[in-house]
């Protein structure tokens with residue numbers, strides 16, 4: 001008797017692949033994810049895989065899940081969201097990948113797809129795999145207050161300079177009035193942190209992170225034009241950033257001085273706005289594109305040779321405006337032109353013969369590679385080259401210099417436990433150096449490492465490389481001379497203006513006298 005065919009009665013859930021959004025089968029993103037050959041070379045370089053040891057929290061595992069969503073084999077489930085949001089976006093996997101997978105673009109696409117599915121991103125609060133977590137995870141972003149804060153941050157604060165200024169003026173008042181000291185010494189901050197709010201247990205870290213913002217309470221716009229010191233070599237546009245100009249105003253001012261010291265006329269358009277980097281990294285791609293268009297409109301008016309940025313995270317997004325706007329017929333070509341002009345300040349200056357009028361800085365510095373410079377823009381040697389060009393400054397080695405510090409935009413605020421794990425590893429290496437200064441080209445890394453330095457009580461200063469170059473020029477007396485030249489230039493300008501006025505009055509009086517004499521002759 002013929003045996004009955006074995007029929008398996010397993011049922012699989014019906015999942016429809018997305019019909020719109022970047023994780024569809026017929027997209028550019030789908031082609032990018034299919035470049036992955038599953039070799040696993042990226043796994044040892046991935047910080048989240050190093051901490052969790054879970055394939056789904058590795059680059060290869062994440063790409064696998066994205067492809068499964070695109071093909072309708074996987075839903076945009078809570079697990080999927082969690083694995084995507086757990087990625088720090090460091091792009092170390094891109095550096096390791098032999099197949100040229102552009103993971104940064106993929107993770108941004110996945111997060112955009114999550115936003116389109118109208119699912120609120122969740123924060124991993126424990127550094128153990130999701131499957132091993134027993135209790136329901138508290139989640140500030142998932143609450144109504146968290147959602148409102150999320151919308152305020154991305155839709156209202158970042159795109160508007162007045163609102164950003166107002167928010168950060170509040171922070172500066174808190175820091176400068178002595179309130180911060182009081183809150184810390186009396187334990188008030190711990191009380192606030194423990195209150196049963198949606199941010200319970202999550203307030204302390206941002207408070208520590210934002211330790212000392214520089215600049216005025218309500219900083220003026222940076223000057224629209226700063227003239228080159230000496231002969232003008234280039235006309236460059238300067239991107240002042242949104243949070244950068246509120247928290248690290250001193251770095252922006254130093255950047256403009258150093259550019260001017262090296263023959264640049266620096267244009268800082270007052271109408272520029274946030275570059276959209278935090279939006280794009282967080283899945284708010286539509287808003288990011290809108291900001292990109294506005295910046296292109298603004299900078300086009302000035303016809304600059306280059307567009308300079310001093311923040312690694314922003315720079316990597318500005319260089320990808322062409323990718324972000326590739327499907328926009330009105331902006332695709334203009335975005336290409338814009339992106340080709342963008343240079344990180346260290347990349348730009350390293351390509352010049354530097355003004356050599358520098359004084360000595362007899363100290364030891366270690367350099368931390370910001371992920372979006374080293375992995376995102378492949379800029380590693382240029383900042384080191386600048387530091388080495390400063391007389392007296394000794395550059396010492398930092399182990400795992402290009403390993404993420406856990407900052408990653410606002411990652412350290414929403415995924416605090418993972419952020420802290422990564423900071424711990426970074427600080428072990430920082431503490432092992434003999435450096436007095438840690439230099440890094442990204443404001444987020446500066447805040448994160450500075451917090452680590454304070455937590456460990458290390459006698460180290462955390463700076464942007466451009467601040468050291470600026471200090472060297474100050475020591476070399478370059479700005480004093482330039483000021484002198486500027487004053488002489490201005491006073492000779494005033495003299496010329498006076499001469500012109502005298503000449504015009506003379507001509508006017510001569511003309512009136514001529515009319516008078518003509519009138520008398522006719523009589």
Ligand code: SF4
Pocket residue numbers: 045046047048049057058059062086087088089090091092093094103
């Ligand atoms: S971007 Fe960084 S954290 Fe994310 S998968 Fe790649 S290496 Fe891992």
Ligand code: SF4
Pocket residue numbers: 035036037038039040041042043059060063093096097098099100101
């Ligand atoms: S190294 Fe590149 S190709 Fe290999 S698994 Fe990782 S992403 Fe895929």
